[in-house]
Amino acid sequence: MKITIVAGARPNFIKIAPLIKAIKKKQTEGVCISFRLIHTGQHYDKNLSDTFFEELNIPKPDCNLDVKSSSQSVQTAAIMIAFEQELLQNPCDVVVVVGDVNSTMSCAIVAKKLNIKVAHIEAGIRSGDRTMPEEINRIVTDSISDYFFTTSKSASDNLLKLGFDKNDIHFVGNVMIDTLYQNLSRITKPFFWDEYQLASENYIVLTLHRPSNVDEQESLKKLLLGIDALAQDKKIVFPIHPRTKAILENSAVTFKNIIFVEPLGYLSFMYLIKNCLAVITDSGGISEETTVLGIPCFTLRENTERPETESIGTNTLVGISVDKLIIAYNSFLKDRKKNYGIPELWDGKSSERIIAVLLTVFSPLELK
């Protein structure tokens, strides 16, 4: 079986690492399976790309489409044009796309137009918010995928309700959590740990990159000032996403508690998360990791496509208002004793399940 794996952005790199490991394990067992790794170049900063390849031992991509940043449509079109050439030159049995970024959707469309099967990992999740580019990517990708790998039963149910065949929907768990389990013993102190006198639970971690929170300078400043005040005596470590940094540039504002740092590599970021008091974020992936680590997470969004992080895990949706965040944070400070669980099948074995399913679908008789 020949697989083409597509990855374009930071969360994608984290999700493909354990898949590649699972494929390599099958290869050592003598199974006829090979892969080609395509980096679309959607994220290209060292901090958002190369570092993850190095730290997570992801092989060098076979091809980099090198699309870089641009508007949603220009980027989507650039990925499609380049990926079509790649697939024509290197045909495969199945294209595997992960998550919900532009690369996910663009490459799924190209593959289907060339009559190649598409497997979508992290299929079926929905925020219901069509103003998010990621939601459009999810809807389009799922609408043309052939095989759906889901992180939760509710994601599988979403697909069933949309009329997809239950035989094509595979509830396998969460590949991002595979990466977390595979690397927990390797996490390392960020280089600034001692400089800022960080210690277990004496700081909060903040990440923000969603357009609804960061694209308007005045409201971003207001949000950050509110978070800065909420922390009282706690430091807030803020690995700032390039998108957010660009908006804040030239804004004459100072903060008492917020420590701005560059986006971190996976191993030092996870060290920071594992040891913090709480996380404030608008990231979906981070709310999954905090769920597994039992770290309180406050999500600055009105909705989530990952409801299990709230119903089972440690996540609290606070909307985009700082007032609701303050209420939720203060109530957490008063009563920290909460029982949290880990969602079903978030056990570190999801990638192996996915590869096992793909090997069954592309039965040895069909192998090329």
Ligand code: UDP
């Ligand atoms: N992450 C990281 N360094 C950082 C910020 C995030 O390694 O400075 C990791 C984080 O642990 C998670 C992933 O990046 O695994 C989430 O990426 P992001 O928030 O960009 O994407 P989203 O989850 O919102 O799609």
